[in-house]
Amino acid sequence: xxxxxxxxxxxxxxxxxxxxxxxxxxxxxxxxxxxxxxxxxxxxxxxxxxxxxxxxxxxxxxxxxxxxxxxxxxxxxxxxxxxxxxxxxxxxxxxxxxxxxxxxxxxxxxxxxxxxxxxxxxxxxxxxxxxxxxxxxxxxxxxxxxxxxxxxxxxxxxxxxxxxxxxxxxxxxxxxxxxxxxxxxxxxxxxxxxxxxxxxxxxxxxxxxxxxxxxxxxxxxxxxxxxxxxxxxxxxxxxxxxxxxxxxxxxxxxxxxxxxxxxxxxxxxxxxxxxxxxxxxxxxxxxxxxxxxxxxxxxxxxxxxxxxxxxxxxxxxxxxxxxxxxxxxxxxxxxxxxxxxxxxxxxxxxxxxxxxxxxxxxxxxxxxxxxxxxxxxxxxxxxxxxxxxxxxxxxxxxxxxxxxxxxxxxxxxxxxxxxxxxxxxxxxxxxxxxxxxxxxxxxxxxxxxxxxxxxxxxxxxxxxxxxxxxxxxxxxxxxxxxxxxxxxxxxxxxxxxxxxxxxxxxxxxxxxxxxxxxxxxxxxxxxxxxxxxxxxxxxxxxxxxxxxxxxxxxxxxxxxxxxxxxxxxxxxxxxxxxxxxxxxxxxxxxxxxxx
Numbered sequence: 001x002x003x004x005x006x007x008x009x010x011x012x013x014x015x016x017x018x019x020x021x022x023x024x025x026x027x028x029x030x031x032x033x034x035x036x037x038x039x040x041x042x043x044x045x046x047x048x049x050x051x052x053x054x055x056x057x058x059x060x061x062x063x064x065x066x067x068x069x070x071x072x073x074x075x076x077x078x079x080x081x082x083x084x085x086x087x088x089x090x091x092x093x094x095x096x097x098x099x100x101x102x103x104x105x106x107x108x109x110x111x112x113x114x115x116x117x118x119x120x121x122x123x124x125x126x127x128x129x130x131x132x133x134x135x136x137x138x139x140x141x142x143x144x145x146x147x148x149x150x151x152x153x154x155x156x157x158x159x160x161x162x163x164x165x166x167x168x169x170x171x172x173x174x175x176x177x178x179x180x181x182x183x184x185x186x187x188x189x190x191x192x193x194x195x196x197x198x199x200x201x202x203x204x205x206x207x208x209x210x211x212x213x214x215x216x217x218x219x220x221x222x223x224x225x226x227x228x229x230x231x232x233x234x235x236x237x238x239x240x241x242x243x244x245x246x247x248x249x250x251x252x253x254x255x256x257x258x259x260x261x262x263x264x265x266x267x268x269x270x271x272x273x274x275x276x277x278x279x280x281x282x283x284x285x286x287x288x289x290x291x292x293x294x295x296x297x298x299x300x301x302x303x304x305x306x307x308x309x310x311x312x313x314x315x316x317x318x319x320x321x322x323x324x325x326x327x328x329x330x331x332x333x334x335x336x337x338x339x340x341x342x343x344x345x346x347x348x349x350x351x352x353x354x355x356x357x358x359x360x361x362x363x364x365x366x367x368x369x370x371x372x373x374x375x376x377x378x379x380x381x382x383x384x385x386x387x388x389x390x391x392x393x394x395x396x397x398x399x400x401x402x403x404x405x406x407x408x409x410x411x412x413x414x415x416x417x418x419x420x421x422x423x424x425x426x427x428x429x430x431x432x433x434x435x436x437x438x439x440x441x442x443x444x445x446x447x448x449x450x451x452x453x454x455x456x457x458x459x460x461x462x463x464x465x466x467x468x469x470x471x472x473x474x475x476x477x478x479x480x481x482x483x484x485x486x487x488x489x490x491x492x493x494x495x496x497x498x499x500x501x502x503x504x505x506x507x508x509x510x511x512x513x514x515x516x517x518x519x520x521x522x523x524x525x526x527x528x529x530x531x532x533x534x535x536x537x538x539x540x541x542x543x544x545x546x547x548x549x550x551x552x553x554x555x556x557x558x559x560x561x562x563x564x565x566x567x568x569x570x571x572x573x574x575x576x577x578x579x580x581x582x583x584x585x586x587x588x589x590x591x592x593x594x595x
Contacts, residue, residue, distance in 0.1 A: 070133045074397050074411040081390035082417050085440055092427040094420045094443035099124045101421065101595065103135070104552035106413060108449065108594050109367050110139045111146065112153035113456040117548045136413055140406045141191065151188035152471070154405075155181050156452050157366070161240060162201070162221045165451075165482060174276060174288045175224035176208040176217075177479070178472060183217025185471075194359055194403040195350040198241050202346035207279060209287045219290040223276060226290075229307070230271035238267060241349050243358030243379035244324060265309040266322035270345035272307060273336060292342065295334035305334025323348045350403075354379070356395035360408065361385070364394075367412045369445035370433045386438040417441035422595040446595050451482050454592060458519050481515065520583045522575055528582055532575040539567075539574055543581060550585045 069076040086093060097105070103123045107115040115123075123135055141147045159167070159181055168177025187197055206216025208223050225232035238244045246264050272295040279287040297305035306318040321329045321341050327348065331339045349355055357379060365371030372385035385391045394411070401407045412418060420443050424431070428442040439445070449457065455478055522529045527549075531542050543563055547555045555563070563581060570577040585591060 068132075068414075068416075070130060070414055072411065072414065074394070074407075075414050077393055077397070078390065078411060078415040078417070081387055081393070082415070082441055085387060086442055089440055090427075091431060091440055091442045092425060093416070094423055094425055094428060096419050097421045097444065098553075100548075100552040102132070102419060105418075105444070105594055106135065106139065108453055108457070109413070110136075110153065110409070111149045111456075112156065112450075112453050113149075113460045114550070115552065116460060117545060120548055120552050132414060132419075136410055140410065147189060151185050153456075154188045155184040158184050160452075162236075163224065167224065168220070169479075169483065173224065174208070174286055175220050176210070176287075177220070178475070179208050179210050179215065179217040180220035181217070181475065182210050183220075191404070191406055194398075194405050195355070196403075198350050198355065199346040202237060202241070202349060203340075203343045205290050205292055207287060207289045209279075209285075212279065212287055214289065216290075222271075222274065223288055223290050226271065226274055226276055230268055230274065233271045233274075234264065234268040237345075237349070238324070239377045241358060242324065242352065242354040243361060243373075243377050244354065245378045261309070261311070262317065262319060263322070263324065265307060265317075265319035267324065267345075269307055269319050269321040270341045272305070273334065273341050292336055292340060294336055295341075297334055302334040304332040306332075321345070323352070324354070325352060353395075356398045356403070357391055359403075359405075360391060360394045360398055363405070363408055364412060367409075367418055368439070368441055369447045370439040370441075372439075374433065386440070418444070420444050422446050444595070446593055449592050449594055452478070453594070455481055455515070457591075458515055458586070516583075516586065519586055520579050522579060528575075528579060532578050542574075542578060546578065546582050546585055550582075550591050551588075 069079060085091075096102075100120060103115055103120055107113060107119070123131065126134075128134065139146050139150065141150060159177065163175055163177065163180060168175045168180070183200075187200075192200075200218045201221045204216050204218035204221070206219050207214040208217070208220050209215065210217065222233050225236060235246060238246045246267070273292050275291055275293055277289045277291055279289050281287075294302060295305045296302040298307050304320070306320055308316045308318055310316055320332045321344070323345070325348075329339060329341070329344055333339055358377065361371040361373060361379060362376045365376040372387050372391045373379050373383050379385065394408075397411075398404075398408050420441075422444040424443045428440075431437065431440045431442045433439040433445065518526075520528060522532065531537070531545055534542065537545065540560075543560075544554050547553060547559075563577065566577045566580050567574070570580070
């Protein structure tokens with residue numbers, strides 16, 4: 001299993017000595033008695049683990065054929081197409097992931113957090129042949145308790161896609177992050193179809209700030225992108241919703257694909273009726289309204305409202321609204337009563353062949369670690385997908401199923417490639433997209449948690465999510481925490497990067513940050529205090545509980561041995577030893593990986 005550098009140096013010298021004496025993937029920590037001899041609440045039938053941390057298959061569990069489709073034809077389509085690619089490449093897929101591994105990755109990918117021990121045990125102890133389907137349906141909203149969590153996670157994901165992690169944090173900002181989140185959250189709670197969501201984002205008008213008259217949070221996608229005649233609006237709309245990267249063609253023809261300079265400005269012409277009107281300024285808070293108004297053209301001829309762009313030879317050319325497939329508007333007028341250009345653009349985006357392929361590719365990349373193309377938002381002949389037929393067919397299925405995002409999610413997470421172990425075999429170890437190879441999905445690709453996932457997982461794993469205030473208050477605290485990792489660049493494309501990648505700031509935050517201090521705190525009512533003082537659990541069961549809470553598995557024999565040392569070094573002080581264990585587990589490679 002590939003590893004990130006272990007983010008650990010223990011809180012005191014005792015645990016440091018134990019950690020330095022071990023060489024396991026997770027800093028080796030455990031209890032004084034083999035964990036397999038104990039139980040934790042609701043875990044009477046959870047299978048034990050072997051020396052490598054892999055669950056042993058239950059003798060009573062029903063046998064299931066590889067590539068179980070649960071009677072869903074789209075899952076069968078995925079399995080057949082992926083298996084055909086394995087055969088052509090002479091690849092053997094890895095073994096299926098354990099129930100604990102699959103459950104943990106599903107919670108991370110769907111809800112943005114690790115499962116609670118009770119949720120994990122409920123799934124692993126279930127012997128139903130369709131228990132995966134049942135859990136997926138529960139998390140997608142069949143169970144009321146998960147609707148809000150699902151909406152919250154996907155609101156975070158799409159807010160980052162649409163305006164970036166730093167979006168809404170600029171001085172005199174015209175983008176209101178809270179406003180966008182509010183509208184996205186409601187859309188995901190209602191399971192708004194993707195095509196309708198795209199139309200609302202592209203064609204929205206209204207005020208950007210919640211609580212103001214005329215509020216429409218969707219305007220925040222474009223409200224900060226209309227400067228300089230909407231260059232960013234053009235590039236981001238194409239990139240996000242069509243999977244076409246056109247930003248460099250504003251000045252010249254694309255060097256690697258067929259996109260021409262005139263096509264950029266023809267797409268840009270759809271945004272020329274859009275304007276930002278200032279409503280109010282308060283300190284660093286700006287309230288703006290996105291409005292549509294007549295566009296008279298740059299030559300003041302509104303009946304045929306043209307814009308002009310410069311060729312590399314200095315010649316000026318006129319551009320009118322033309323969609324990426326070459327379809328022109330029937331009317332070149334800049335008068336709103338004759339044609340609403342942005343609304344016409346939204347219609348053409350959702351009706352195009354590009355939109356369903358772009359979202360299928362993006363969603364596949366979210367769940368499998370890599371899309372069919374790299375990057376996921378750059379699709380075309382110049383960047384051939386790894387599985388072109390599967391991408392085409394899934395896009396068609398998505399459109400025919402009313403562009404329902406939950407259906408698309410269900411197909412992907414119930415598929416065979418999503419169910420595989422991240423432990424590659426000798427036959428598929430060369431299936432490594434990080435080396436530039438096209439992904440074949442013969443094993444699950446390891447990836448680090450997103451910063452948001454780590455934050456939510458630390459809250460859930462330590463019960464700190466309970467009583468955390470309103471949604472808005474919780475989001476504000478989370479955003480402030482995330483800001484320490486985000487670096488924004490003042491480029492034309494509002495580029496940004498993150499230091500959340502195993503670098504020194506992340507290491508120091510994990511070891512010594514306030515969130516970690518709360519996580520390992522033993523104050524009355526804290527997670528660790530409740531585990532340590534639970535009279536129903538002996539010491540080995542408490543260790544089990546910590547490992548299940550963080551990594552959805554029990555400790556290995558090596559980790560048990562290390563815990564014996566910790567207990568000895570702590571002079572039998574079980575609470576202090578548990579604190580060392582919990583700190584080491586939360587700072588391990590394994591905890592911060594989605595595997």
